[in-house]
Amino acid sequence: MKVFSKEQIYEGDRLTTERQEISSTELMERAATQIFNWMHLRMQGAQVPVHIFCGIGNNGGDGLVLARQLVIHGYNVKTYIVNYSETRSKDFLINYERIKDTTKDWPVVLNSAEGFPEIYPDDIIVDAVFGIGLNRPPADWVADLFQKFKASEAFTLSIDIPSGLYTDKPVEDENAIVYANYTLSFQSPKLVFFLPETAKYTIQWEVLDIGIDRDYLTQTETEVELISKFEVLPLYKPRQKFAHKGDFGHVLIIGGSFGKIGAVQLASRSALSSGAGLVTSYIPQCGYNSIQSSFPEAMVICDDGDKAIKDIHFNIEPTAIGIGVGMGQAADTIAAFEAFLKGNESPLVLDADAINILAKKKTLLKRLPQQSVITPHPKELERLIGKWSDDFEKLEKVKAFSKAHDLIVLIKGAHSITVYKEKQYINTTGNPGMATAGSGDVLTGIITGLIAQGYEPLAATIFGVYLHGKSADIALEDYGYQSLIASHIIETLGDAYMDLFKQPEPEEKQEEQEPEQ
Numbered sequence: 453m454k455v456f457s458k459e460q461i462y463e464g465d466r467l468t469t470e471r472q473e474i475s476s477t478e479l480m481e482r483a484a485t486q487i488f489n490w491m492h493l494r495m496q497g498a499q500v501p502v503h504i505f506c507g508i509g510n511n512g513g514d515g516l517v518l519a520r521q522l523v524i525h526g527y528n529v530k531t532y533i534v535n536y537s538e539t540r541s542k543d544f545l546i547n548y549e550r551i552k553d554t555t556k557d558w559p560v561v562l563n564s565a566e567g568f569p570e571i572y573p574d575d576i577i578v579d580a581v582f583g584i585g586l587n588r589p590p591a592d593w594v595a596d597l598f599q600k601f602k603a604s605e606a607f608t609l610s611i612d613i614p615s616g617l618y619t620d621k622p623v624e625d626e627n628a629i630v631y632a633n634y635t636l637s638f639q640s641p642k643l644v645f646f647l648p649e650t651a652k653y654t655i656q657w658e659v660l661d662i663g664i665d666r667d668y669l670t671q672t673e674t675e676v677e678l679i680s681k682f683e684v685l686p687l688y689k690p691r692q693k694f695a696h697k698g699d700f701g702h703v704l705i706i707g708g709s710f711g712k713i714g715a716v717q718l719a720s721r722s723a724l725s726s727g728a729g730l731v732t733s734y735i736p737q738c739g740y741n742s743i744q745s746s747f748p749e750a751m752v753i754c755d756d757g758d759k760a761i762k763d764i765h766f767n768i769e770p771t772a773i774g775i776g777v778g779m780g781q782a783a784d785t786i787a788a789f790e791a792f793l794k795g796n797e798s799p800l801v802l803d804a805d806a807i808n809i810l811a812k813k814k815t816l817l818k819r820l821p822q823q824s825v826i827t828p829h830p831k832e833l834e835r836l837i838g839k840w841s842d843d844f845e846k847l848e849k850v851k852a853f854s855k856a857h858d859l860i861v862l863i864k865g866a867h868s869i870t871v872y873k874e875k876q877y878i879n880t881t882g883n884p885g886m887a888t889a890g891s892g893d894v895l896t897g898i899i900t901g902l903i904a905q906g907y908e909p910l911a912a913t914i915f916g917v918y919l920h921g922k923s924a925d926i927a928l929e930d931y932g933y934q935s936l937i938a939s940h941i942i943e944t945l946g947d948a949y950m951d952l953f954k955q956p957e958p959e960e961k962q963e964e965q966e967p968e969q
């Protein structure tokens with residue numbers, strides 16, 4: 453799913469009114485009606501008090517349309533105008549007139565947090581104060597109002613975006629943002645729903661289709677894309693009947709050191725389970741017996757070093773190489789890594805200590821093959837690109853880094869983001885159970901395995917991250933957050949593949965009526 457920028461959303465709204473020959477007021481009516489439908493379906497007329505807080509721009513206009521429709525359908529509605537500016541939008545004013553015509557009860561105008569009504573935990577708050585038009589911090593009294601929303605403990609439904617969040621800038625004041633239980637977002641989720649610093653402002657979100665011009669939606673390129681099953685299915689490469697293992701490439705996993713051989717075992721097993729034809733593990737000698745006995749499908753090449761790698765040499769021609777897991781940063785290992793990069797031409801996935809060494813010796817970056825993949829966790833990323841002050845700066849720095857070195861950078865996190873030059877792909881699978889030892893090694897193995905099978909490095913990263921998360925989601929059902937371990941993620945990889953083609957459960961069949969005699 454495309455994640456449109458604020459400018460693209462405004463342009464989509466504008467073009468829609470032009471091409472469909474409707475007014476912006478009609479588009480607002482359509483948008484807010486979707487919100488009404490969503491609530492009506494769930495509330496079925498329940499008389500729960502609904503407090504609708506409207507700003508004075510178009511987000512407020514949406515709130516007023518919603519209020520009017522709820523009133524017409526007999527709901528228990530109280531409408532407030534959060535009067536933070538004199539500059540009202542045209543469609544706000546039109547709908548302000550309309551609600552006055554519909555209800556005898558005029559909206560309550562709030563000019564300070566003093567007039568804040570009594571709201572009980574079982575009530576509902578609708579937040580239509582600011583939408584994507586926020587361009588400076590809200591006034592203090594408006595921030596106080598948002599704090600009162602939170603203190604009330606009422607279920608809070610935000611329209612389009614939790615008020616106080618910018619679409620393209622970091623948070624300035626944590627207290628000046630609405631904490632939404634649910635956000636109904638128009639046409640496109642907003643990037644801030646997925647970034648670590650701002651995701652917490654909405655527990656759940658959903659996109660409502662408001663009928664924006666189809667051509668505009670399909671033809672407009674976005675910098676950001678949300679990756680779910682629908683997006684990865686076209687990446688999948690089906691197998692031919694007469695395929696043999698030589699068709700699926702030979703993965704080489706290089707890594708391990710005394711006490712950290714398991715990392716190579718995990719990455720190698722994942723590479724094979726992701727579909728690679730052959731896997732060789734390249735390790736220091738101390739790991740030979742353990743890998744051979746615990747993972748018979750792998751071939752093993754031993755380095756001359758006993759406890760750490762000291763001179764990488766092999767006589768196979770790998771299709772893809774994953775390097776760095778459990779490798780350590782002994783002086784000999786660093787030298788071996790450096791010499792390896794000089795001679796290497798195979799596609800690379802670099803993780804863990806390979807990234808740490810690159811961070812120490814940035815001149816090595818120019819030795820990486822084009823479109824190599826690096827998969828840092830936040831600390832490794834910081835060592836590589838330096839500190840960032842907020843999520844937006846982090847993304848900018850990673851984009852610049854990816855561009856400068858022609859690398860695919862995976863920013864690991866609750867929503868892992870694959871960055872290649874300007875483009876960002878946000879993953880939607882995975883769960884907190886994956887914060888466990890070795891889960892990154894598994895991911896390295898999966899991505900390397902996919903590249904070996906002929907996936908382009910960017911597609912392999914996007915697809916690999918998706919599969920990794922999906923496997924963990926499936927494994928979670930058996931193990932729960934606490935007991936999920938990296939090996940389980942490998943075991944359910946097959947289920948993650950099969951899930952790609954799972955049809956939705958058929959609706960339960962209605963009993964057939966006996967024909968009347």
Ligand SMILES: NC(=O)C1=CN([C@@H]2O[C@H](COP(=O)(O)OP(=O)(O)OC[C@H]3O[C@@H](n4cnc5c(N)ncnc54)[C@H](O)[C@@H]3O)[C@@H](O)[C@H]2O)[C@@H](O)CC1
Pocket residue numbers: 462465466476479480483484507508509510511512514536537541581582583584585586587588589590591611612613638
């Ligand atoms: N453009 C369209 O056709 C549609 C817009 N829709 C709604 O319109 C929203 C965007 O509306 P607007 O652009 O009017 O903006 P908002 O309603 O988000 O903000 C209101 C206005 O207040 C001003 N403002 C910004 N920050 C302020 C601050 N801190 N203190 C005081 N004033 C401030 C700005 O001039 C801004 O335009 C969307 O989020 C969505 O909810 C929907 O109705 C769908 C259709």
Ligand SMILES: [K+]
Pocket residue numbers: 511579580581582583610611612613614615
């Ligand atoms: K809002």
